[in-house]
Amino acid sequence: MQNLSEQEIVRRENLQKIRELGVDPYPxxxxxxxxxxxxxxxxxxEEILEDGKKRGLNYQEVSLAGRIMASREAGKAxxxxxxDSSGRIQLYLRREEICPGEDTALFDMVIKKLLDLGDxxxxxxxxxxxxxxxxTLHVQEFKFxxxxxxxxxxxxxxxxxxxxxxxxxxxxxxRMRYVDLTVNPEYKDIFIKRSKMLSAMRRFFxxxxxxxxxxxxxxxxxGGAAARPFATHHNTLDMPLYLRIANELYLKRLIVxxxxxxxxxxxxxxxxxxxxxxxxxxxxMEIYVAYKDYNWMMKxxxxxxxxxxxxxxxxxxxARFGDQEIDFAGPYERLPLLEGIRKYTGKDVAAMxxxxxxxxxxxxxxEVEDNWGRGKMIDEIFGETVEHHLIQPTYITDYPIEMTPxxxxxxxxxxxxxxxxxxxxxxxxxxxxxxxxxxxxxRERFEDQLKLRERGDEExxxxxxxxxxxxxxxxxxxxxxxxxxxxxxxxxxNQQTIQEVLLFPQMRPK
RNA sequence: GAUCUCGUAGCUCAGCCGGUAGAGCACUUGACUUUUAAUCAAGGGGUCCUGGGUUCGAGUCCCAGCGGGAUCACCA
Numbered sequence: 001m002q003n004l005s006e007q008e009i010v011r012r013e014n015l016q017k018i019r020e021l022g023v024d025p026y027p028x029x030x031x032x033x034x035x036x037x038x039x040x041x042x043x044x045x046e047e048i049l050e051d052g053k054k055r056g057l058n059y060q061e062v063s064l065a066g067r068i069m070a071s072r073e074a075g076k077a078x079x080x081x082x083x084d085s086s087g088r089i090q091l092y093l094r095r096e097e098i099c100p101g102e103d104t105a106l107f108d109m110v111i112k113k114l115l116d117l118g119d120x121x122x123x124x125x126x127x128x129x130x131x132x133x134x135x136t137l138h139v140q141e142f143k144f145x146x147x148x149x150x151x152x153x154x155x156x157x158x159x160x161x162x163x164x165x166x167x168x169x170x171x172x173x174x175r176m177r178y179v180d181l182t183v184n185p186e187y188k189d190i191f192i193k194r195s196k197m198l199s200a201m202r203r204f205f206x207x208x209x210x211x212x213x214x215x216x217x218x219x220x221x222x223g224g225a226a227a228r229p230f231a232t233h234h235n236t237l238d239m240p241l242y243l244r245i246a247n248e249l250y251l252k253r254l255i256v257x258x259x260x261x262x263x264x265x266x267x268x269x270x271x272x273x274x275x276x277x278x279x280x281x282x283x284x285m286e287i288y289v290a291y292k293d294y295n296w297m298m299k300x301x302x303x304x305x306x307x308x309x310x311x312x313x314x315x316x317x318x319a320r321f322g323d324q325e326i327d328f329a330g331p332y333e334r335l336p337l338l339e340g341i342r343k344y345t346g347k348d349v350a351a352m353x354x355x356x357x358x359x360x361x362x363x364x365x366x367e368v369e370d371n372w373g374r375g376k377m378i379d380e381i382f383g384e385t386v387e388h389h390l391i392q393p394t395y396i397t398d399y400p401i402e403m404t405p406x407x408x409x410x411x412x413x414x415x416x417x418x419x420x421x422x423x424x425x426x427x428x429x430x431x432x433x434x435x436x437x438x439x440x441x442x443r444e445r446f447e448d449q450l451k452l453r454e455r456g457d458e459e460x461x462x463x464x465x466x467x468x469x470x471x472x473x474x475x476x477x478x479x480x481x482x483x484x485x486x487x488x489x490x491x492x493x494n495q496q497t498i499q500e501v502l503l504f505p506q507m508r509p510k
Numbered sequence: 511g512a513u514c515u516c517g518u519a520g521c522u523c524a525g526c527c528g529g530u531a532g533a534g535c536a537c538u539u540g541a542c543u544u545u546u547a548a549u550c551a552a553g554g555g556g557u558c559c560u561g562g563g564u565u566c567g568a569g570u571c572c573c574a575g576c577g578g579g580a581u582c583a584c585c586a
Contacts, residue, residue, distance in 0.1 A: 006555050007520055007537050072549090075542040094543060117536080130544050151536065153521040158547045165521045165535055171578045172521095183521095227585065272585050273511080282586065367583090428586065459585085484586050498586095508577070 011149040014114040018144065023110055025147040031122040035062040038086035044127050044135045059127035064089070064137060065145060067182065068119050069154055073112065082123065082137070083185070090136040091123060098142055111142060118148030118182075155183050174505050190493045190501055193312045197492055198265060198485070200311035201285060204304050210261030210287065215250035217243060217267070223467065224248035224406070226459040227270040230280075243269035248406065248480065249467045251288045252435060255478050256470040263287035265485065276497035277427070280506050283485040292479040293434040294418045298395055301422060301430060301481060302330025305393070305488075312492045319492050321425055324391055326491060332393040332422070337378070340386045340396055349378055357381075371455045375402030390423035405445035405461055407433035429488055432481035439471035 004012070018025045045057040066084030076095040081088050095107040115121075124141040153167040167173065173180040173187075181188055202212065220239065222229040224246030234241050247264055254262045265285045274280060289297075309317045309328035317329040335343070338350045349357060357377045361368045364384050368377060378400050390396070397420040398410055407417035418434035436442050446468070452460035489501040499505035 005520060005537090010537065070546080072545050073542080074545055074548075077543040077545080079545045079548080081546080090546070092544070096543085128544095130546090132544070132546070134544090134546070136544085151520045154536080155521085156535070156547050162547085163522090164547065167521065169522095169578080225586090268586085270585070273583075275582090275585090276580090278585060284586080431586085482586085487586070 005151075007151045008149060011116050011147070011151070014116060015147050015149055018110060018114050018147065021105060021110060021114075023106075023144060025144050027143070027145065031065050031143065031145055032063055033065050033084075033122075035059060035064055036086035037064060037066065037082060037084045037089035040064075040089055040127055040137070041087065041135045044129070046129060054129065056126060056128050061124075061126060062137070063122065063124045065122040066120065067148070067152075068115060068117055068121055069152075070156075071115065071117065076107075078112065079136075082121070083182075087185070090130070090134050091125075091139050092128075092130070092136045093139045093142065097140055106142075110144075115144075116148055116151075117154055118150075118152040119144065120146035120148070152179065153183055170499065171507070174499055175507055177503055187500075190489075190495060191503060193493050194489045194501060197308055197312050197489060200308045201304065202265070204307050205261070205263050205287065208261065210263055210289065211259055213251070213254060213259075213262045213264055214266070215244075215247045215254075215264055217269075219244050221462050221464050222246075223462055223464045224250075225268075226461060228272055228458055230269050230271045245270050246284075246482075247286055248482070249464055251286055252475060252478065252480070253467065253470045255288050255290050256473060256475045260291070261287065261289040274506060276499070277487065277490075279486070279498050279502055282498070285483045285485055286480065288435070288478055288480040290476040290478050293477065294397075294420055294432055294479050297432045297479040297481055298332070298334065298420060299330075301432070301483075302332055302393075306330055308488075309492060319494070321491055321494050322496065324425060326392060326424060328393060330393075332395055334395045334397055334420075336398045337382060337396050337400075338398070341378070341382055344385045344389060345381075349381060371452075371457060373402050375400035375404075379403055387423065388426040391425055393422060393424045393429075395420045395422055402448075404433070405449050406436055406442075408436045408438070409441070424491055427487060428484070429491070430481060430483045432479065435475070435478040435480050437471060437475040437477060439468055442471055443468055 015025055040059050040062065044059055046054045047057055048054055064082060064084060066082045068080050069083045069088065070081040072079040078093045080091040080093070082091050093107070093111065095104055098111065099105070099107045122143040122145050123137060123139045125137050125139040128136060128138050130136050153165060155166050156164040158164070167179065167183045173184070206212070218232070218234070218241040220241060222242040222245050225248070227245040229242040229245050232241050232243065233239070245268055247266070247268070251262050251264060263285065265283065267281045268284050269281050271280065272278065289300075305328045306317055309319060313319060317327055319326045319328065338348070341347065341349050347360060349360065352360065354374055357374060358368055361377055361381060364381060366380050366384055368380075382396075386396075398413060398416045399407070399419045401409065401415055401417050404417045404419050407419045410416040410418050420432050421428050422430035436445070446461065446463040449461040450463060486498050486501055490496070490498060493501060495501050
């Protein structure tokens with residue numbers, strides 16, 4: 001045990017003294033809770049009697065549990081604030097009631113002196129309204145449930161709304177999320193909304209009859225996306241394994257296997273940079289539906305996001321994000337990629353050859369690498385000139401084939417594939433294709449990726465022979481979709497950083 | 511990975527031109543039976559991120575490192 005602060009030493013001494021007085025600071029038995037603080041404060045009712053006195057009509061025998069977050073002594077009485085999962089309520093204690101006889105040790109010692117802020121307690125009593133009008137629990141029984149031996153940085157607000165001792169340092173908040181959620185309970189709302197978002201999405205898919213599945217996180221070949229993986233090693237098999245960067249190829253194997261619709265909501269892992277929109281592990285939703293194409297998928301996404309937004313935003317489809325208002329009600333604008341570039345630059349990149357594209361990139365002050373092909377440059381031009389305009393949900397459709405080795409060739413436009421990405425607030429939220437199910441075409445695309453890899457592109461896709469075999473057996477026409485769950489959560493909870501929508505964002509070790 | 515910026519008490523922060531560290535809350539002791547940032551009186555608490563350097567003297571200036579935040583690059 002190393003250097004304890006004065007306050008930690010005092011709390012440990014208090015813990016010992018409580019035990020010496022015969023009180024268990026960590027009792028094993030359950031404590032029955034019959035009410036929540038927020039419900040009481042919202043619903044307490046009283047009547048005024050003929051003699052002018054007031055009488056509570058409800059909550060006259062309740063039992064609450066939570067942390068003591070403030071304590072005010074007033075002689076032989078005391079006021080405290082109790083915080084439970086719902087909110088806070090004031091407690092009122094009188095010595096003569098807690099300790100009716102001569103022995104006032106429980107009140108004078110245990111409650112008045114040995115109780116610390118942050119301690120978990122259970123209280124029973126009746127609710128009334130104080131002279132100053134605050135709904136308060138008049139405590140008749142008091143019990144320690146768990147002692148806190150480390151001081152909490154409790155936030156205080158005065159009558160003018162000034163905030164004192166705010167626990168605001170993001171590093172501390174993320175590293176000690178348990179403290180953050182305790183002293184800044186408003187952040188719990190983000191995670192409650194995130195949970196509502198996920199359960200609404202599952203409900204939407206389940207109602208269509210699609211099946212939630214789980215596919216391997218440890219994969220021998222990291223396929224399905226262009227990204228650098230985390231590598232690990234399996235001892236018994238003595239082989240390298242990768243944490244998945246995508247689950248696409250496994251979900252398609254299930255479509256080959258005869259499921260009409262499968263989806264998975266789970267973590268993906270990418271060994272790349274971290275910033276306010278990237279965490280090394282992130283949550284993605286991927287869904288594949290047989291006999292559909294990307295036009296159908298656009299409609300499905302509109303219906304799904306509208307449904308999910310309503311579940312999170314109490315029936316509204318409009319999310320406030322910073323100073324923007326984003327409406328998730330469909331239909332969304334559809335803008336082919338090349339038209340989008342024309343719209344915002346006036347240039348027709350489709351007509352340009354590689355040298356002309358390179359020149360255009362220079363004009364835009366884009367740093368072009370030698371190994372970039374047409375597709376990569378067009379993608380960069382799009383990112384530079386169009387992306388930030390796409391505030392309301394917008395589908396960008398029909399991408400160059402080079403960038404998209406798993407999507408089917410466009411039915412009418414050579415050089416393009418049937419792919420769309422959904423942009424909201426200038427950021428990509430979803431990505432979908434009419435899936436490539438021609439096994440010979442797929443093999444050629446993988447081989448093109450291998451060539452890119454030989455040219456030094458570390459993110460080029462690896463060839464997955466077993467996946468190709470599954471396509472050779474025959475995959476029905478299928479449309480697939482991926483949604484970045486963390487980014488959708490950011491939009492629906494008005495948060496500017498991914499760390500705020502992750503309970504435990506990745507941090508450097510201390 | 512690059513640039514900017516920050517690191518002082520449990521928490522939030524002051525600390526001037528370099529002169530051995532300060533406030534509020536929290537904590538300790540005492541008073542008070544409807545208070546609410548309770549109040550009143552008294553008191554304790556510091557590896558000034560780490561390591562070097564300049565200087566008679568460094569929280570302060572310089573260098574390096576560690577960690578955070580912001581912006582950028584890569585990516586979803």
